[in-house]
Amino acid sequence: MKKLDLQEIRNKLDEIDARLVQLFEERMVLCRDVAEFKISTGKPVYDGEREKQKLEAVRTQAHGAFNSQGVYELFTQLMIMSRRYQYRLLGEHGMCLDMGFTMVESLKRDGVKIVYQGAEGAYSHCAALQYFGETADVYNVSLFEDALIEVEKGRADYAVLPIENSSAGAVSDNYDNLVKHNLYIVAETQVAVNHCLLGLPGARLSDIRQVCSHPQALMQSSEYLNSHREWRQISSVNTAVAAKEILEERDRSHAAVASEISAKLYGLQVLKRGINHNKDNVTRFIILARDPVYRKDAGKVSICFEGLHKSGSLYNMLGNFIYNDVNMVMIESRPIEGRSWEYRFFVDVEGSLRDEAIQNALTGISEEAVSMRILGNY
Structure with a gap:
């Protein structure tokens, strides 16, 4: 049997790849039909048990351990792409996730009370005055969580909370506080730190x-x-x-x-003066309110979610952003209380809840995650 030269091998690979592209497009047409059926019946896009059965079936059709694993990974990605496509079709039919947020022209500032943690002169105090103005009606409490409780109880309209520092990283306790309390991020401000x-x-x-x-x-x-x-x-x-x-x-x-x-x-x-080693040191503060509102000019969305505790879960969640061309600007993880070595993820992305790409991405994550919550659009 004549041995093929490199160019002949490449030509055959090109022929196979062209057939694969054709078969992929045929598969996506069928996925569209599946989506239309699910739209008409109200069935969810993601069927974890069906996918599990399908992946095990194709794995057994391949020969050898390497090919078996390769086919498993290939079809995992095919199914992910199919779901992304179906989520997009849902969006085109107005069946995206109900975000539960209301768009406003601007935040209410007149006659409002603002709470921050710490004593007068704290950086949180500076952040409150920087965002709301030097004459703002501000007051302080002892603990970060106390500030959130003040807003929940209606004694304050907004809470100012540090969430991240450019040199020291996340203020971990406040990520946990965001989960514990039912408030929404409506704005942010950055304060230069000069210790x-x-x-x-x-x-x-x-x-x-x-x-x-x-x-x-x-x-x-x-x-x-x-x-x-x-x-x-x-x-x-x-x-x-x-x-x-x-x-x-x-x-x-x-x-x-x-x-x-x-x-x-x-x-x-x-x-x-200036004893902080990073002279560009900046702390980011978030502004929290009771009502799920976002400004018309909002350009950042914050969410938190829990994925399945298995290999590839986080990758699949974040793939919703990649497929919809949504830029992720921050990711942070926190341990889930009572579940050793399991984590909740906090993600910031660029965009507005009005954007179709954001709606499609969040619909996908909400379908596939154990839980997801929109923390704010600001």
Whole structure:
């Protein structure tokens, strides 16, 4: 038997690939027919048991372990593409996921009350004034979760919550708080972080033996703080609270990492400015409200979801964004309480709930995930 040269092999591969493309298109026509049947009967697109049976069947038709696994993966992707196509057809028939959100021209600002966590001078305080204005009616509570409860109970219209820092990463507790409380992200604002080392009037750097602040602030200033090995680092609930404690303790060996605004508010001395090692350090704050609304000019959607606890689950979820050409800008995971080594994922994508691509992507995720929740469009 004559041995084929490379070009002849490639020509045969091209012939097979052309047939595969033709067969793929024929398959997608049938998938359209399936979608139209499901649209008329109200049946869901995703049938996990049917797919499982189909994948096991095609696996047994291949010869050898390598081909068997390859066929399994190939048909997994074929079925995923079929579902994506069917979700798009559902959207064209106005049968996308009911988002439950209302579009508004702008957020209500007159006569509103805004709550933040921490004391006066905290970065959350700065964020509230930055977004709502210097004359805004703001007040503070002790804990992050307390701020959410204030809005849930109707005592405040908005809560301002830090969610992410450009150098220290996610504020993990607040991702968990988003799941625990039924509030919606309606806006965000970013505050440049410029940490200072604050001490009592007359104190010198050589006097300092203990430094307290919020764990994020200590982390963001770790290079400077760790260069002073004799300093003990103590966590506090908030940067401004740490500054206030320095004033109350009246101990010249104690210092706080906080903003320069805190120094002015509490009559403290700035011992060192700009001690955070990342000079482009920025904290992102989200604005939370009770009602599921989004502004007409909103350009970011935040969701959280739980996938099936099996190989490829996250990949398949995120594939809904890829197929619909939706750009993902952030992903964060958090452990699911009571389920060891299982995780809930938080994702931010560019777009609006009005966009067909966003609607199709979220419909797909909601069909295939264990659970999904839209946290906001802002």
